[in-house]
Amino acid sequence: MxxxxxxxxxxxxxxxxxxxxxxxxxxxxxxxxxxxxxxxxxxxxxxxxxxxxxxxxxxxxxxxxxxxxxxxxxxxxxxxxxxxxxxxxxxxxxxxxxxxxxxxxxxxxxxxxxxxxxxxxxxxxxxxxxxxxxxxxxxxxxxxxxxxxxxxxxxxxxxxxxxxxxxxxxxxxxxxxxxRVRVVSRTAKASSGRPDLSEASVVVAGGRGVGSAEGFAVVERLADLLGAAVGATRPVTDEKWCSHEYQIGQTGRTVAPQLYLATGISGAIQHRAGMQGSRTIVAINKDPKAPILAIADLGVVGDHHVVLPRLVEEIERRTQ
Amino acid sequence: MRIVVLVKYVPEPTAQWRFADDLTVDRAGIEGRLSELDEHAVEQAVRLVEGGLDAEITYLTVGPVRAAEGLRKALAMGGDAGVHVEDPAIHGSDALATSLVLAEALRRQGFDLVLTGMASTDAEMSVVPAMVADRLDAALVSFASALTVDPQAGTVTVQRDGEGAVDEVVAQLPAVVAVTDQAGEARYPAFRAIMAAKKKPVTTWSLTDLGISPDQVGLAASCAVVTQAVPAPERQAGTVLVDEGDAAVQVADFLTTRGFL
Structure with a gap:
């Protein structure tokens, strides 16, 4: 052979x-x-x-x-x-x-x-x-x-x-x-202590709808509860609500976890390209017409600022 | 100094893409545009010159007749001239053949620094910069999020954005540098710049001009063949519920049922 x-x-x-x-x-x-x-x-x-x-x-x-x-x-x-x-x-x-x-x-x-x-x-x-x-x-x-x-x-x-x-x-x-090409210095990227984004079996990701760095912090709390990696869309990393390392999509990472939980993400084609291979998708978005709801196994038409903190509380209650 | 920016004319990302009968991407029937990721390379070239680097900027594209529109868009952002390699025999070329055409065109054009985007937005392979550099025996730095050129030392210093680390890399010129979307937003050309770009020179070369035989490129010369192209299975339509105060509980129930809690 x-x-x-x-x-x-x-x-x-x-x-x-x-x-x-x-x-x-x-x-x-x-x-x-x-x-x-x-x-x-x-x-x-x-x-x-x-x-x-x-x-x-x-x-x-x-x-x-x-x-x-x-x-x-x-x-x-x-x-x-x-x-x-x-x-x-x-x-x-x-x-x-x-x-x-x-x-x-x-x-x-x-x-x-x-x-x-x-x-x-x-x-x-x-x-x-x-x-x-x-x-x-x-x-x-x-x-x-x-x-x-x-x-x-x-x-x-x-x-x-x-x-x-x-x-x-x-x-x-x-x-x-x-x-002809020499590496003169190497700065390791800060480790988040979370699973590697590309390899994680669960990814919790936030989009423009999280609204601010504070809004994104709830995404990170939920991720830590689930032992998940954190992901984001390009607008979120451009706004510096989180590190550029978290970007999922055409110019970021491609992920295919068992569970992809998206909040405040509308699902533009550049983002979908990076997560479409996920096995199970849960999506929370205010806009009932958001394209991500059409590919989600469970879609919630709701506000990130309301649903996500409640979800964190609910999961804390169940896993205590 | 001679800067050449490799640019690709790609199908509009929001258009409905489809395959032609020969299983290549149907480029004739779909609106096209200059690849957004190459716009970042154009921007970097223009900024280097605006920053005081004494350089002439040429854009190089390989593609069908309409690909010249991509050159005009780049020229509207800045720079001096365009080169369009256009030949019907190129249709269906794979990355290896495309890199051959680009390398021969670069040899003919002459270059010190080649810039390009981190990937095309259609094929998304990210291998062509390495292939071109290797064929030309030029230095290669990919995934550059920042660069500076030292013409006296004949070097380009690049911040290379890798998965686990950011490297500072020094490359000897001539070099091929592929830039990421983190390098800087591409500018929107003003109306006057768009009009002025129409007067900038664009040269068209055929394969004969580059000394490439038609049997070295195109579908027939491809090192890999597509045997099947089908729509991905549609995701099963799921449940969509409207939050009436209990959505968090329902999501938690779903996660429990699926074994994630």
């Missing part, structure tokens, strides 16, 4: 549910081999084996962090040329878009981004993408491979399939091309 290369861009990523979903998807196409950027932390290697990584290629060099996507892409390209894998899989992140683009150019391969499903086909992997703001599903197959696929978080549910992983260190040479 052919190998399927799976990029894990850091040891911390090795224990993320998106990585486990990626490995689960890779098993459908062949034998998953992880390309781990960073030290071969035994915990990380063990976690990867738990989800079926029979091989872990370790690319450990401080220069990879300093020189970014080109250097990482070159590691993948060298391995892909040596191993002729059935596919190269990456999580849909900003870094991976750069890496995927470079790998596809160097290998002359088809690239399919933001997949919501992958499965084996008669000619190779079949990839499903959700397009036109989530209104259409498109199936594609690569004519020239190995196909480079980026997979959306939560697209494939992680299923364990333990194997003992074999670790192989690969040589890292940062070439001239990679050295």
């Amino acid at each position: 052919s190998e399927v290369l799976v990029l894990v861009p850091g040891a911390a990523d090795a224990v993320r549910s998106s990585t486990f979903g990626l490995l689960t998807a890779a098993r459908r196409l062949g034998e998953p081999s992880v390309v781990l950027v960073g030290p071969d932390d035994p915990e990380a290697v063990r976690a990867l084996g738990e989800y079926g990584a029979a091989k872990v290629y370790v690319a450990d060099s401080p220069e990879l962090a300093e020189y970014g996507s080109v250097a990482t892409a070159e590691v993948l390209v060298d391995l892909a040329r040596r191993l002729a894998p059935a596919a190269v899989l990456l999580a849909s992140t900003r870094l991976s878009k750069d890496v995927a683009g470079i790998v596809a150019v160097r290998l002359g391969s088809g690239v399919l981004t933001d997949a919501v499903d992958v499965r084996p086909g008669s000619r190779g992997p079949v990839v499903t993408q959700s397009v036109f703001a989530g209104t259409h599903l498109v199936d594609s197959e690569a004519v020239r491979g190995p196909v480079v696929i980026t997979l959306r978080p939560n697209a494939v549910d992680p299923e364990p399939a333990p194997v003992p992983p074999a670790v192989e260190r690969v040589e890292v040479t940062v070439g001239e091309a990679a050295r």
Whole structure:
């Protein structure tokens, strides 16, 4: 069975549910081999084996962090040329878009981004993408491979399939091309202590209808009660009622949680594009014509300022 | 200094999009516009020059005849000239082929700094900037939320907005920089600027002008084929209730029934 290369861009990523979903998807196409950027932390290697990584290629060099996507892409390209894998899989992140683009150019391969499903086909992997703001599903197959696929978080549910992983260190040479771009400083974004937005199973999100930073604080209280991540629309982050990191939609994060609870969100197409894949949607909006009510499993025509504080109280009462 | 901004003419986001018979996006029958995300790149180029950078701004687009409207919109925001690569053989090109056309056009045009948006609002792949940079052996910085150019040092310094961290990145010119919607609001051109833009030069190139053979691009050269395009299953119509004081209780009941409480 052919190998399927799976990029894990850091040891911390090795224990993320998106990585486990990626490995689960890779098993459908062949034998998953992880390309781990960073030290071969035994915990990380063990976690990867738990989800079926029979091989872990370790690319450990401080220069990879300093020189970014080109250097990482070159590691993948060298391995892909040596191993002729059935596919190269990456999580849909900003870094991976750069890496995927470079790998596809160097290998002359088809690239399919933001997949919501992958499965084996008669000619190779079949990839499903959700397009036109989530209104259409498109199936594609690569004519020239190995196909480079980026997979959306939560697209494939992680299923364990333990194997003992074999670790192989690969040589890292940062070439001239990679050295033209250098990271001179890195400021980690403040952690909210909440689940990662892209991977959370519950997301509580607020839109323009929350009215103010105080109105948004109730969204955060409800999120904490539900152990959820917090999301927002672009107007809310533009008004700085919350951090830009919370933005969901075309130019923000794409989420597909089990539950998406939206308040004060009308559901403009740019926002729907980022949350349409949610399994269950609950929406609260003053305007009975708000498009989000048409896609909600439960819609409430009501005022955020009235309904949400009451909902917080009600949930506090029930969960005490 | 030569700045080239890559811009795309895309279907209007609010229009009813559909697929043509060959499973490409129907671009002929749908109203189009300059991609909103590329407007941020146009804005950054114009601001660099307004900030005192001695540079000439050229806009480059690849697309059907109507794509020239996108160039005119960009020129109304500022800048000097437009280049339109238009050739029927390009229809149906995938990201790899599109990046080839852009790279060859950039080679012919000459450039020090290439700016573009973080994604197109139609395909939304965000891979073309990396592909173009790699083909041209230029430095790549994507998802830039701010940038400054140092022409003496021949560098561009970028604030790169990643998922977990914000990086300060220094890239040697020539470089390709893709900017995010956080870089700054795009301006609305005034009527006089729109009229003035009509007089700015726009050059049209064909594939022959770029030394690209028609069999290197288009649907037939695509590295991936679409086998099926269907409407997503409609979400099951849910319950909509009007708050009469008990909506919070009903939402809590719903969450309990579904196992979220």
